[in-house]
Amino acid sequence: MTRMAPPPSDPARTAPFAERPGADGLTLAAVGAGALGSAALIGWAVGDWRLGAGMAALVIAGATLVWLFGRLHPSIPEEVVIADWALVRAAADAAGAAVAITDRAGRLVCASDMFGRWFPGLETPPGLPVDEAVVERLTAAGRSAWRDGAGAAAPFRHDGGAIGVDVQRAGAAEDHLVWRFSRSAGAHDLAGQARVLVGGEGGQRLGDAGVMAVIVDGEGRILAANPAFATRAERRADASLTGADFVPLLTADRGGSIRFAREGAQGVPLRMIQVPLGVEEGATLLLLIDDPAGGGANxxxxxxxxxxxxxxxxxxxxxxxxxxxxxxxxxxxxxxxxxxxxxxxxxxxxxxxxxxxxxxxxxxxxxxxxxxxxxxxxxxxxxxxxxxxxxxxxxxxxxxxxxxxxxxxDSSEESRLKRQVAQATKMQAVGQLAGGVAHDFNNVLTAIIGHCDLMLMRHTPGDSDYDDIQQIKANSNRAASLTRQLLAFSRQQTLRPQTLQLPDTISEVSNLLKRLLGETVTLVVKHGRDLGPVRADPGQLEQVIVNLAVNARDAMLPRGGGTLTIQTFAVSAAEVRRMATDMLPVADYTAFSVADTGTGIPPEILPKIFEPFFTTKEVGKGTGLGLSTVYGIVKQSGGSIFADSRPGQGTEFVIYLPVHRVEAGGDARQAPRQRLGELWGSGTVLLVEDEEMVRSVTERALARHGYTVLTAENGEEALEILDRGDPIDLLISDVVMPAMDGPTLVNHARRRMPDLPILFMSGYAEEQLRRSIDIANVGFLAKPFSMQQLAEATRERLGA
Missing domain, CATH: 3.30.450.20 (PAS domain)
Structure with a gap:
């Protein structure tokens, strides 16, 4: 990494003339010969030999005086200095600095190893691989050094740090510039300061305290070491370790103990402390301390x-x-x-x-x-x-x-959250499955109930088949209630929410509860104060209370009875905030609890109670849909339900329903739908249904009530009927159909007939469909439906 100037010529050829042997005699002889020659020329020219002899004597006398003065006051001959560039390089490397030396011609004649690492390629100052502005500052510093003997440049950024520059004019003839580059103190040059400390008096003091110190760069080369380390590593305090590899100087045994390689297995184990010194060269200060016990004296x-x-x-x-x-x-x-x-x-x-x-x-x-x-x-x-x-x-x-x-x-809490997420995911998947099964099952029940209604039109009470038909219809309605439970669990049932007071709803269902609970169970009802109104389907809310009460009764029967307590109370937003739970949004709630004194629920079963088809009852005594239905109704109503139980101490369910704010002038209850007196009608109805059994029974029912019915199996076929130009008074369509669904069909139909009345029929929830169907002025008929419900919905959409 060092560049040096070419060697000088032979010293004998470059010595001064005055120092050669016989130089004085030759000089006097030359002066005498010159004087005699000059006298002869002058005497011949003027024709007077005496004048020539006088001039010769005068010249010889002057030369003699000059020679005598030179002997008495000899001049110091100018010597040629021979530069030992190898010595200069060693001195620069020992100083631990980046040094470069240039001559008057601007050539780089010598550079230290650190200069080569900082500026690869050994560029000649001031032409370094830096910004032009920095080059200009370096050029100005060089000019100052040639003019004034010294110069300096402001620190500049290079290789992740700040570098300062000092320039000095040097040499016997002052014909060289010494450029010294160093990390700026303002840039926190920890590595440079540490090298000075370890290599100087500070390193000696550390050694006196029994601490061996060494600085190693990112490649494992030693940058500096104190005498204590050199003594142990090389057995000489003055050993030069700069540039040596650090790792081979140490060894580690199978037990993880570190020792000096020269001392071998008999050496004293070392405890090593690592102190990073910043980004420069990845320098690290390592402090080594003798550790005879393998863990230090302390x-x-x-x-x-x-x-x-x-x-x-x-x-x-x-x-x-x-x-x-x-x-x-x-x-x-x-x-x-x-x-x-x-x-x-x-x-x-x-x-x-x-x-x-x-x-x-x-x-x-x-x-x-x-x-x-x-x-x-x-x-x-x-x-x-x-x-x-x-x-x-x-x-x-x-x-x-x-x-x-x-x-x-401790991952117990994390595991609990994972189980809750898995449970929620499973509940959602089962809910989607239950909704799809209920939708398909509703189509079957619609056909069964419809055909039962058609058959009852041909039979009167007392006929041999009348009771059988009624039994089939009753069982179909019971199956329809099971599908509603599935839809309630999956939150896809059709709700008719009203603004109501919880005490009123509980009072209306109390008589039914007393008959369901029996004589061994005591019913206690308590109402709190300042209860706000809630918005829910009263029929579904009554089902929630009945399901919870029936489960409580079954839990108390093994004990011969007990007490069922239903209590209402208000929960303010401030109280919810103090509860600090993520499961309940901060709002005002009207809540009610259903608590029993039964056997309780085991902890391992409690997280599963809201799963569909999960039951602890004997086979044939429970469907496993009771609590899942409760959960679905509460969630679809915007509320939350929590269960708390301890084996042997009973169970308590708490339902939180958000308080409904009634706007000024608003009606707290929905007015009941006006009953239609006459179910017969007239007009042309376009019926679109992909299920043949549903399409057939619906067509027959509408025809029996006086309507002209046009049928289509899918949306494309229905559009073809509309394009024929036949007058259509009402479009009845299923929502979910292959290829073109009901909403898409209605959008196309409204372009042809903007005022065409629409009646959708589906086994999914009306609220869910209305959120996904952005079509105004449409009616909805939930499956399964009876012929009377179909006739009423048709008359209502036709405005009869």
Missing amino acids: AGAASGHIQTLLTMLPMGLALADRDGRFLFFNEAFVQAAGIDPASPPLYPGDLVVREDKAAVADAVHRFASGRALSGDVAVRLAHLPDEPVALTIAGARSLGDAAVLLSLK
Whole structure:
């Protein structure tokens, strides 16, 4: 990395003339000859030999005086200095600075190794690979040095740091410039300061205190070392280690102890402290201290302090020795690992299932005997074999007998949240399945109920078939109630919400509850004050109360009866905020609780009670849809439901319904729909239904009530009928159909007949469909429906 000037010529050829042998005699002879020659010429020219002789005598006398003066006052001959550039380079490298030397011609004649690392390619100052503005500042500093003897330039940014420049004119003839580049003190040159400290008096003081100090760059080369380190590494305090590789000077045994390579296995173990010095060259200060006990002289005290610190930390931490035996674990580790304080484990492998013991033991021994690294091992704890957890293992140093640090996070809360998310996902999937099944089942029930109505039109009470038809219709209606429960669970049922007061609804259902509960169960009803109105479907809300009451009765029967308490109360937004739960949005609520004194619900069953088809009753005594229906109705009404139970102490369900704010002048209750007196009508109806059985029975029912019916199997066929120009008074269409669905058909039909009345029929919820269908002035008929409901809806849409 050093550039040097070419060698000078032979010294004998460049010595001064006055220093050669016989120089004085030759000089006097030359002067005498010149004087005589000059006298002869003058005498011949003027014709007077006396004048020529006088001039010759005068010249000889002057030359003699000059020669005598030179002998008495000899001049110092100018010597040629021969530059030893190798010596200059060694001095620059020892100074630990980036140095470059240029001559008057602007050529780089010498440069230190650090200059070559900072400026690869050995560019000649001031023409360095920096900004033009910096080059101009460097040029100005060089001119100042030629003119004034010294110059300087403001620090400039290069290679992630600030570099200052000093320029000095030097040399015996002052014909060279010395450029010194150094990290600016204002840029926090920790590496440079550390080199000065370690290589100077500070390093000597550290050595006197028993501390060996060495600075290593990012490539493992030594930048500086104090005499104490040099003595131990090379057995000479004056050994030059600058530029040497650091790693070969040390060795590590299987136990992780570090020693000097020259001392071998008999050497004293070392404790190493690493101090990063910033980004320059990746420099790091390493302090090495003799550690005869493998953990330092104060290892016992340090280990005690470490254990005190680990006890205070909230995460589960434990220490193990080189053989893998536990030395310490804090309370958080005990909780996370499920450790019984009465019989603590001896090894980390004792905490996990049998299949994971070998992996844990191998990891502990690997990290105990290797370098101070860390890693995670996925294990299954013995007390929670179904939930894998991450056991973090790290090699420990300078902690006495401890060689491994183990960390185990208490994941019980995380596992609980994961179970809740999985439960919610499963409930959503089952809800979607239940909604789809109910929709298809409603089509079947629509056909069955419709045909029953058609058959009843041909039979009168007393006929042999009349009772059988009624029984079929009754069973179909019972099946329809099951589909409504499925839709309630999936929150897809059709609700008719009204603004109501909870005490009124509970009072209306109280008589029914007394008959359902029987004589062994006492019903207690309590009402709070300042209850706000709620908006819900009164029939569905009554079903919620009945379902909860029936479940409570069944839970109290094994005890021979008990008390069922229904209580209403107001919950303000401030109280909800104090509850600090994410499950209940902050708002004003009117709530009611249903509490029993039954056997209670086991903790492992409590999270599953709202699942559809889940029941603890005997086969044939429960459908498993009661609580799932309650859950769906409450959620679809905008409320929340919570269950609290302890085995042997009863169960309490609390339902929160948001308070409904009635606008000024608004009616608190919906006016009941006016009954239509006559079901017969006239006009042309276009019926679109992809299910043949539903289309057939609906067509016959409409025809029996006086309507002319045109049928279409899909939307495309219906549009063809509309394009024929036949007068259509009403369009009745299913919502979900293959190819073109009902809303798309209606949009096309409205372009042809903007005022065409529309009646949708579907097995899905009306509210859900109205949110997804942006079409004004349409009616809705929920499946399954009777012929009377169909006739009423048709007359209503036709405005009859």
